[in-house]
Amino acid sequence: MPFPRAKSPSKLYDDVAEYDLVITPDGPLASALNRHLDRPHLGPFAIPPRRLAAGRRQESEDRLAFLGMIGNEDISWKRCAYAVGNILQCWEHHGSHDAIFEYDAYVDDATERAVERIAELETASMKLTTETIDPDLDVVVVEPEMLTQLERAYLPAGYDTVDLFTNATFDLPPFRIHDSPTAIVETVVDAVSEANAENVGIVLDQESEYSPLIESALEAADIPFFGGPGFTDRSDHRLFLHLLRTAHRGTDTRVSEIRSLLTAFDCDVDDRDADKRLHELDDGELSWLIDYSHDIQEYTFANALSEFERRFGDTLDAFREELKTLEIADEFVTESRVDELSFYLQTYEVPVDRENEGVLLADAKSASYVGREVVFYLGLDDRWTHSAPRRPWVDQDAQFTRNLKSFQLLLQSGNQQHYLVQDATGGSPVTPCLYFEELLEADYDRFSDLPATSHQNRPPAQAGDGFGKEPVNVSPEPVETISQSSLNTYVNSPRDYYFSRVVDGPEKAYLTEGSLLHDFAEFYVNHPDVVDEETLTEIVDLMLDKVRPLVRSVDERTRRTKYRASLETIVSYLDTNPPTDGAFLTPSSGGDNTIATHFGRDVDSPVTERRFTDEELSINGMIDLVESPTALLDYKSGSENSATSIVKNAALAAPTDKPDFQALFYLTYWRSQTPDERLSFTFFYVTELVDDVIAGDADLDDALTTVTYYPESPTAHVQRAEFFEYLREEGAQKCQKILSKIDYQTYAALFDAAPLVETTDSDELIESEFGETMISRLESEIGEFQYVKTGSKQVMRKIAGLQEEAFFKSDLDAFEEFVDERLTELNRRRVGDEEFPIEGLAGEPNYRRVDNRDLLLEGEQ
Secondary structure, three states: OEEEEEOOHHHHHHHHOOOOEEEOOOHHHHHHHHOOOOOOOOOOOEEOHHHHHHOOOOOOHHHHHHHHHHOOOOOOHHHHHHHHHHHHHHHHHHOOOOHHHHOHHHOOHHHHHHHHHHHHOOOHHHHHHHOOOOOOOOEEEEOHHHOOHHHHHOOOOOOEEEOOEEEEEEEOOOEEEEOOHHHHHHHHHHHOOOOOHHHEEEEEOOOOOHHHHHHHHHHHOOOOEEOOOOOOOOHHHHHHHHHHHHHOOOOOOEHHHHHHHHHHOOOOOOHHHOOOEHHHOOOHHHHHHHHHHHHHHHOEHHHHHHHHHHHHOOOOHHHHHHHHHOOOOOOEOOHHHHHHHHHHHHHOOOOOOOOOOOEEEEEOOOOOOOOOOEEEEEOOEHHHOOOOOOOOOOOHHHHHHHHHHHHHHHOOOOOEEEEEEEOEEOOEEOOEOOOHHHHOOOOOOOHHHOOEEEOOOOOOOOOOOOOOOOOOOOOOOOOOOEOHHHHHHHHHOHHHHHHHHHOOOOOOHHHHHHHHHHHHHHHHHHOHHHOOHHHHHHHHHHHHHHHHHHOOHHHHHHHHHHHHHHHHHHHHHHHHOOOOOHHHOOOOOOOOOHHHHHHOOOOOOOOEEEEEEEOOOOEEEEEEEEEEOOEEEEEEOOOOOOHHHHHHOOOOOOOOOOOOOHHHHHHHHHHHHOOOOOEEEEEEEOOOOHHHHHHOOOOHHHHEEEEEEEOOOHHHHHOOHHHHHHHHHHOOHHHHHHHOOOOHHHHHHHHHHOOOOOOOOHHHHHOOHHHHHHHHHHHHHHOOOHHHHHHHHHHHHHHHHHHHOEEEHHHHHHHHHHHHHHHHHHHHHHOOOOOOOOOEOOEOOOHHHOOOHHHOOOOOO
């Protein structure tokens, strides 16, 4: 797909060789022409206008003007930068340093003072404004459209021009599509060595992921390079600034928020502590950082830097000099000053001394030409597109033309060009740089729509050898049993389950709170006589001590109230519903209990915290409380769920996006211990009544949800006399009315007349043969009244509703098969026969229930 070819440096030199002075739009292009100079020449030959005016390598004018402002004016740094940026930008487009005054909306006191200061500076822009090139010189300008208005003002009255582009065409090499930025960087580094580094250029967006990756890879390979990281990009400079910011974050700073800082200082923090507050960790390795944060406002910037250097083991002389240049070295390290320092380093390029040896790294948005034999282009995506300043003084069309020609020239740098790109990332297509729309006459949305080839850095991986290596002949031990929480995770996302087994997760506040409330409940069942008002206060204090590292300090009073109310709710329930004697159970060995340990007591009741492993059913778990031989209870610290939602989320044939098999799981196990019994599983939401406890009107029933298991089919259960009496007493009004007019034998005969459809859809049941038969028979028995038809429908809605909020024998039988199927599948995946997919049985996982979101790579890989 061709577009106009740029002249080679040798061809361009032939066109300009006879001139005294060649004005180029780009410094590297001028250097390429100067390398072809084959005769003695007095003064510069090829040179950009700004460098010619400065008479030396130009300095960053915006930074110089900014430093002049903050050193002499009492104006905030951001206002100074804003004013200076507008003035210099307007100057570039209009050719006058005070042209900004033509735009009233951009003129204020800071702008007026900045114009005065800038006028006093000796800058290349002022020379471009007030001077012109010697008219006695024979001058030629290469592609004048690429010059700004200010640069054109410097040109003499008479000069010749030379086109940079020819009528010939440049055939764009195919894009080379790779799987990832890492694969692209590996390709480049494999092709570069210390011997050929001087011949290689790499063009990339310096704000992209490619920049740190290529720099790290070249360093690791001992390949010299230059043009990469600037002053602000130096890791030690960024680390010092990160330390200053951390010191001002306050006592709620989490370890996870400063993990990179801790890593840099070789502070080893357990993954479980990632969500804990730094200032609450009792860790000797972190004491210096906590002390540094406490004392930060007593430090000057120079003192803070010295302390950093002592800890870091290196000196930051350049940073110290920049603090002096900014005149803040002896100022105290306040948060506002740190913000200003950070703003300055993000806004301006601080000059650094570089050794120009090795691979040249060029920024895609700054360079127009790379004078190297071989040039690699990394990314070429829409981030390469310049964002033209949205200011009234900017000629958008002229700016776009300059940017487009610059991009067109850049693409043709070198004798060999290699365009290394990604076609998709995170499941979404990568959009090529928008300038391609102007250069290529083709419709496209992604790189694969254009001429491209796909590349893989390694041979395709075989099943089971995740990284393309030879498989190892080791068979992992199969998973024999699974817990309900692991099953929930696996059904939601098998890959999240896999990572939960190999990656330690951080300790969470809600999990710690839940564990402590469980411990108290177990403690109270074992030692109710120990707990009184004073003890409850002591336990609340203990809970706060355990949770404090994980929560904000401002929330302590609220949590104290929450914990006290939750403990009182547990006490109230267990006093009202004490568990039966556990003599029917084997003794319990007890386990770790923070509350019991605090009071020096044992917890060995057979009815509390009963751990089980049933290899025949392939399940394991922990029962919080055995209330009776047929009733189990589980303490919850979350929001209450209804019995209907609990049963719905335990669906096997069509799993929901909130899979939760706990009730089904524990009832299945308990059925194996007490066969043929009606069982119940109660969720006790111990934090549900906090507001009501505070208000003094708590009702324990509002914190309880019970799911019942019937050891028979729905049909067998609903035709029992017991259910008939239940409908007479608890059914809707018309339901009670019609059943009061018949006896049980008439009701039971309905089930002999037509088969009951076992469904949770009441409309389906009403419209079935059973439903029609019921209405017909009861109308014959009672009379053809409207209330008979209405009452019959209410009966059937109760029958369908029962199946929505209870489990039956077929449900538990199906669950046993479901667990066997999942474990067979899981073990097949563990040995590498197939991958652990991201999607669960319900399709795309519910990411709110995923623990390892960052590890679940999606889309085209």
